[in-house]
Amino acid sequence: MAVRSAVLWMSAVGLLGACGEGLAPVGDEAMATARQSLVSPPPTPLGGFTSYLRTLTVGGAVQSNTGTLPDYEGYKLTVAAHTQVALEVTHLGTGMGVDTGLFVYGPKDASGSYGTRVLFQDDDSGYGELSKIALATFDDAGEYLVVVGWSNGLGKQYRLQASCAGGACVSSPPAAPAGAPVTLAQFPTEPSLQAQLATANAYREDMWSYLDRYDFAWSYSTPATLDAAAAAVLAKSEYKGYRSDAAPVTSTYAAFQSRMYLQYQSLHxxxxxxxxxxGENVQVKSYSRQFSTGPNGDNWRTLNIILFPSSFHVIVYEQTAHEI
Structure with missing residues (x-):
């Protein structure tokens, strides 16, 4: 399960990067960047950043200099609940050959800590070796820490931009047009949920479930529909086996719990x-399939697509069982 999640997470990062400028450098710059390594998250604790934090605002940008050694700089970003932001070290305003990483922590707690868990991160999804997080969905209001790191101390300028991608930062949003699609970006699920899932998966050898998280940018005043979320999930090749279910079941989130196998119900x-x-109107659409891989090889699977329309999350819970 850990390997599967890691592969999907890296796939999501690549897909997000494809939405940006993503142009490969040429000539001498290409040779230089090819030798650069990934920028690792900053060392913990992160307290050192609080002494020189600058302010980054949604819709704004900041400029700074990398200095002559590999290092990190931190910026505080204050948002309302359910704000969706795109963060990018932009080609415009950044020196040639700079190699960056982006990391987001928070929200800041009563003790002044942003925590040590990386909420969002990226290395090279922007232009060349620059970083871009195309969608960061902040569930909670508060102050977050955005860290820019660089692997090569070239003493050059960089520019960090925070753009509104949807949610609470959209001013006077229009109603969603009929049939407005949902575009999914995958992120790791909460570690505590993955731990619960692993415990439940160890309960019986003939039952196994998967849990995946997707977010979607939404800039409308009316919510996304469950049908649009389901269409986006079923469009993924790994779920194509469920497309033949002509009678999926739609339910409230409360009603969904009884359809989970007993050992997984604590996840609900x-x-x-x-x-x-x-008060969010969470809805579920469930697709089923059954197939056989030979004698004593019957398989039963259910794909449960859970839409959080106000929080801009789609959680996919796939429940499987096989004959032994």
């Missing part, structure tokens, strides 16, 4: 606590 309130908002 945990998923809601991790991704839901108070």
């Amino acid at each position: 309130p945990a998923i809601l606590a991790a991704y839901g908002d108070s």
Whole structure:
């Protein structure tokens, strides 16, 4: 399961990068950047950043200099709940050959800590070796820490930009047009949920489930539809086997719990606590399939697509069982 999640996460990063400028450098610059390594997250604790934090605002940008050694700089970003932001070290305003990494932590707690868990990160999804997080969805209001790191101390300028991608930062959003599509970007699920899932998966050898998280940018005043979310999930090749189900089941989130195998039902309130908002109309669409791989090889699978319309999350819970 850990390997599967890691592969999917790297795939999502690549897809997000494809939405940006993503142009490969040429000539001497290409030779230089080819030798550069990934920029690792900053060492913990992160307290050293708080002494020289600058302010980054949604819709704004900041400029700084890399200095002559590999290092990191931190910026505080204050957002309302459910704000969606694109963060990018832009080609315009950044020196040639600079290699960056982007890391987001938070929100800041009462003790002044941003925590040590990286909420969002990217290395090379922007122009050349620059970094771009095309979608960062902030569930909670508060102050977050955005860290820019660089692997090569070239003493050159860089420019960090924060753009509104949807959600609470959109001013006077229009109603969603009919049939507005949902475009999914995959992110790791909460570690506590993955731990619960691993425990449940160890309960019986003939039952196994998967849990994946997707976010979608949304700049409209009316919510995304469950049908649009389901269409986006089924468009993925790994779920094509469910497309033949002509009678999927639609339900409330509360009703969905009874359809989970017993050992997985503790995930039901945990998923809601991790991704839901108070009073949110969470809906589920479930697709089923059955197939055989030979004698005593019957398989039963259910794909459950959970839409959090106010929080801009789609959680996919795939439940499987096989004959032994």
